[in-house]
Amino acid sequence: MSRELGTVDHGRLLEAFSVEAQLLGEVAHSASPDSPVPTAPGWTLNELLKHVGAVYWQVLGWIRDGRRPESWREPLPGQPVVDFYSTARAELEVELANHDPSTRATTWWSADPTHGFWRRRMLHETLVHRVDAENAAGIGDSAVPDDLAADGVDEALTLYFGHKLTTMGISGTRNGTVGFHTGGHSWIARAGPGETEAWRCSPREADAADAIVTGSPANVYLWLWGRVPVTMVHTDGDHELSAQAWALLRLATR
CATH class of the missing domain: 3.30.1050.10 (SCP2 sterol-binding domain)
Structure with a gap:
């Protein structure tokens, strides 16, 4: 039974997540990591990318362990933030694709305890921060479908x-x-x-x-x-x- 609570289907959400996550990494790579993020005051582009990577690792923990992770993951000593992000992105993309979105999962919203919740949540986490990254990189008006x-x-x-x-x-x-x-x-x-x-x-x-x-x-x-x-x-x-x-x-x- 479908539990799609949003306005688009889960296949579209997964496809869009893959596109947006790839684009976010490319935008971050195209500009100085010290670039300030106008739409997220106090952050640099490097801190933005580290935040999103940490969120991805957090969600992987939710999905794999069936509970909220107890700690917030940070890059390993000497690990470039871009690698921290890209590894998390690749693993999360596979993890999201491996689960039927209608099947049960631990989430932080009782109205949608399914894997589909994480597809949707991760798409929008990524899309909003892709817009942030484009602002930091000096790219013009951001397109959002x-x-x-x-x-x-x-x-x-x-x-x-x-x-x-x-x-x-x-x-x-x-x-x-x-x-x-x-x-x-x-x-x-x-x-x-x-x-x-x-x-x-x-x-x-x-x-x-x-x-x-x-x-x-x-x-x-x-x-x-x-x-x-x-x-x-x-x-x-x-x-x-x-x-x-x-x-x-x-x-x-x-």
Whole structure:
């Protein structure tokens, strides 16, 4: 039985992960490792690549051992970060491909305890940081395919806004709803003292929200991840509520 909770199928997620992970490594190799990352202040390109490599090793531990790894892996003494990353990338690509995405796996989201969760999560981890790497390397506007961006909006809202904030014990200070429209999909995010939740909905339901955010899939996706200015999306209604949603996601995705 399929458990695809996103907006694209698992085959597409795996294929896209392979492409994005390869591209991230190539972009990082093309620029100075000391290049600052404008969209991730405080990081250099080398630190960005090390972070993603460590995340890959972490996920390999989740999949192979069936539990959250107890330690955060670092490069071995003298090991170049590019090798640390590329080894993890190759092993994770094989590991993800070796499991039917509908089969059970240990994850950090009870709504999706399957291997498919990791395909989706690793794609978006990689895609967002590929955009970061391109910014650090001075590459122009980053391209994000519409279908993947729309799926990323769904993940940012349902997983990070709707789930992770709750596990962190963080909620908004104002009650209200924010509707989102992009890529032929719509969502509602509701926040207030003691509650944060989000779900996919009809366009009509989203239009009835206290605030509405619209834009191209790539712009809404990267705005939710704090990678583009607020001017890259269009907001209507209660702007304080849309700003609250954005600020809450900064806490959830840091």
